[in-house]
Amino acid sequence: MNTLTKAGSGRTRGVGLFTLVAATSVALVAAGCSSNSSAEADGAATLEPGQLLSSQQLRGAPVLPSAARSELITYVSQNAQGDPVVVSGTVSIPKTAAPDGGWPVLSWAHGTTGVSDICAPSADSDDGLAHDYLGVVDETLDRYVADGYVVVQTDYVGMGTPGGHPYMDGGTEANAVVDIVRASRDLDDSISNQWYAMGHSQGGHATLFTAAQGAERAPELDLRGAVAIAPGNGTSQTPAYLASGNPAVAPALAFLPLILLGAEAADPSIDADSYVTPTSKALLTAARNGCVAQIRDVIPSVPVDQAFAPGADMDKLIGYLKKQEPAQLKLSVPTMILQGTADTLVAEPGSKALAKALCDSGSTVGYKTYEGADHRAAVADSFGDAEQFFQQLQAGGTPAGTC
Template structure:
């Protein structure tokens, strides 16, 4: 760990917290740039925490550039055990790429709020167990720059570096870690577990759990490319996929891969949350076949290479748990089952637990549906599985 930051600065109030001067973005990845307590009335706060802090920390883009990433550190109300608090690094699901959608910036009544708030019941259970919880916003979500949606290495670095930042601020947090995520965050959690040994070797990764993880992006885009339908919100995800591909390979020329109509609306990615992208004045107006140019060229090849690289069939040293609901309309259960079989082939059958739910508790919100209902239905079983692998906190 770097000793370059002995007394991290207190962050300024408001959105200025998210945009530190470039002169401050230096040091080792995971170093704290600045931090402050979240407003106690903020909907981003976890109710079971004794403290909720916004932290902005140094990370590194996949191309080696130092960047600032934001997130939240929540400490349990229980006293720290002799070995320190075990820590859960939470990887959130899709909210979009616009900065105001970031979980740490959550505001009640906004389009992103239901998606940011729903996991709180699960995260509060973790705190009640005596586990510290850290929650990255990911690269470029909240902070400067585009958010590289589903770009595995980028998400992994955000997930792991916030643990370093939390331990720098709070020595009572141990190096014993589990990574947990849902949807986009499920895919991100698997990438975090894959990269942990080389990126943060001082951390002891004890488990990774992915709920309804995103997978098979290349397959999904190919299917959309053949479709004349306008699925509910579905084609907004294609726009988000493209942001991750562009960050992974900047040689991709948007004008060579997107139709003129889709290209004209691509700036909405940085302006709207996912629900806004799904509206009929944005990417919700397109059928799948209206998004991508059909002619083959170097940019289209590179784009699909990046989509394939987003698939989270990865070698992982820690125990892996995957959960999925059959009625999920956002992440297809058949694709998750295929991913599980691939993970077993890669890592061994005994390393992967798979919990497939025939029924889950649906939410009352149409957009959340069975996809988010999995979080509630699986929360007790997931917490018990983690408790078997993390040190007990009295």
């Protein structure tokens, strides 16, 4: 079969998959933006969130060893404007026999890798730009597959498929996390409608929005609970943090281009380039062409006091970001927040305050820390507690330690 190498990814995908994604994306745009009654537009307009568009055998680094079957799929979801979009992701089906009622599903939301297509988990390779993170996470996800969970992993809107990635846009993240569960069930009749949402960092943020919106979005499914590991929060404070010009906050520059490009993807009236100086534009360029490591490589050349352009519309940016804060949510399913005490990217006090805010809103939330665990280590360290939480919910119990 002819293959097409995805630029910069070091792996191949079938031409048929990319042709379908491109053709479907064009048709979706036509359906959303044109009044013409062409056959393509009419066909695209009938596509429903969660509809499976394509599947093919997954190969290479993203394959979880304990899976009997690994699929690279595309499916329909919705962007921040509510328009249908094509999203890619992976489905890992266990080797173990399906129990009565089918295998439960774990929908994993990945942490920050970047916003460009080469940072998508399904595009990972042994020498991939985000493999240092994705490879570590996959080791833990494989344990869930070995224990009988179907693990589905969305790439999110705009990562691996056309269009920009609305980084940290809670509603769009939740759409992708929910809709891949719907799509996966078309692959195998033994996949249950019972499912759990779980994610790390950016994906922890996505998980909390899924815990708030997922059950209503897909009432035909049975969302039992959610686990958010070191969930991203307080993003609306980042612009002011950087605008202070304090050199000590330079590491946070890695997130500036992701926030700007993500906001632009969600709200086209926000122009990412209008927020940066000629010096800090290098951060946007790195984000458009690389992943987080490539952005960090540029940071030494960007003084913090030159991060934002004079006169940039900070109120508009911050106003958008405030709408993405998870502390304002009311969760509809029991949720655990799990956090490492040595995390310097998502600090423990912030996660603790987030858990309290969610409890105060009437949500059912548990909170646990892992002494000495940094941002990435919390994924593996929390495995036992997360799985026990899922098992208790699967058995119909009420997990202890929740508010």
